[in-house]
Amino acid sequence: SHRNKSLSSNVSQLYYNGFIPFCVYTTYFTLPKKETSQLDLYIFVQYLLHSQLTEAVDYCHKLGIALKGDIAIGIAHDSVDAWTHPELFHLDKQAGAPPDVFAVNGQNWGFPTYNWEKMAEDGYDWWKKRLTAMSNYFDAYRLDHILGFFRIWQMPENSVRGLLGQFSPALALSAEEIENNYGIPFRQWGIERFIIPFIKDWVIDEVFGRDNRDWIIQTFLDYIGTGNYRFKAEFNNQKAIENTQMENWVREGLYKLQENVIFLKDDENSEKYHPRIGLLSTISFREFGDDYKGRLERLYNDYFYGRNYDFWKEKAYEKLPALKNATKMLACGEDLGMVPDNVPDVMYHLDILRLIIERMPADERFVSSLSEVPYLSVVTTSSHDTSPLRAWWEENHDLTQRYYNEVMGWYGEAPNYASVEIIQEIIKRNLNSNAMMVILPIQDWLAMSEHFRKENAKSEQINIPADSYHYWNYRLHCNLEALIENQEWTDFLKSFIKESKRAY
DSSP states (O other): OOOOHHHHHHHHHHHHTTSSOHHHHHHHHHSOHHHHHHHHHHHHHHHHHHHHHHHHHHHHHHTTOOOEEEEOSOOOTTSHHHHHOGGGEETTEEEEEOOBTTBTTOEEOOOOEEOHHHHHTTTSHHHHHHHHHHTTTOSEEEETTGGGGTOEEEEETTOOSSTTOEEESOOOEEHHHHHHHHOOOTTTSOTHHHHSOOOOHHHHHHHHOGGGHHHHHHHHEEEEETTEEEEOGGGSSHHHHHTSOOOHHHHHHHHHHHTOOSEEEOSSOTTEEEEOTTGGGSHHHHTSOHHHHHHHHHHHHHIIIIITHHHHHHHHHHHHHHHHTTSSSEEEEOOOSSOOTTHHHHHHHTTOBEEEETTSOSSSSSSOOGGGOOSSEEEESOOTTSOOHHHHHHHOHHHHHHIIIIISOOOSOOOSSOOHHHHHHHHHHHHTSSOSEEOOOHHHHHTTOTTTSOSOGGGGOOOOTTOTTSSSOOOOSSOHHHHHHOHHHHHHHHHHHHTSTTOO
């Protein structure tokens, strides 16, 4: 990690080949030695990684193997990108995802959102350079969370959970629109009734229990009259609560109180508003009469399922063509989640492959139909954020029973555990889809073998999105040499694949 001529030469090589930004390159040679010495190790490691990966890529290409890389949707607050180009990011915001079946409180990824308006000024040059650097190693790429190029789920920097977020960009609602189009007395009843956490004695009782009411009020709340409470200043955001020592059940209850709102102020215009995601399940919503519940539900559905679709489509067409045309890599999009209806159409017209997981349908069906999978798609059985096939089979017996009878066409009672034969049948159906690519996690390949599958299926899950302590902990339980040397296993795989649509 000592600075020397060789290292300086490597830094120059990294810059001229597009592996480090111009800002880093110029800063490196103008900073005092004390500061540059802190960068030397990281720059040299980056160079070694580049050299080793290039060697591996060349080796794979000689074997006729194409490589697919991953373009993460976000960058860290303390990354080199945020350091050298802070103007390209909203460093006071956090990106994440709205709630779904995998994370009922939404997801907070913790990294800043993009300043797309600033990026557009130079034709998205930062993105083009990022993709160009990736093209030195990869033949195809997965564009992580492609929905983020239509709109991103954006939260304040003091949020912990994902329920207080809003889509950005999005067409927020004015007070006049809320009142005139939906008949909701927004200003007449007082805007604070809708945007400030709704907290009364009975609400506290429901969240914490009657025995804890007095302590919760004395410790965390102030009485503001007419039976209402408000958070004390030192606890008025989720980060403040997270950073205070308390039992977990108390912390979770306080989060729930803070999320007990109907509308959120727009991040750009404080006189416009967004309905809070999942507001129909809040305690605050239950307090309204049936008539106003119906009006709020109509507003909610209009907003989240139609109002912004054309606007988001327009925004995607501003960004994605510039990114896709930056290299010759095959573009694949990860389009899982709360997907607007027109996203597949945009991806089709831009020749960006979709991601399809049978158990995660994009419509009202209980599974996606593999027989209807389009050619421009990547099919897989599970992802890093879902349970592998064997664990999925054990999660909901009613669902797997239906799958066993209706999809697989097998009769009788579905077993509680996924046998080798069941996994082989599911994988065979995926391989025989019309998708351009079928790329399966190694856990699901190994599940076809009694010898290689792990005893505990749940231990094979890579990430649990709702649990920040269960990220990227999975490690393959057998080494690659053992897999390669097992002739019976490799012969089985060859034969199995040869009998599918994946064979030439």
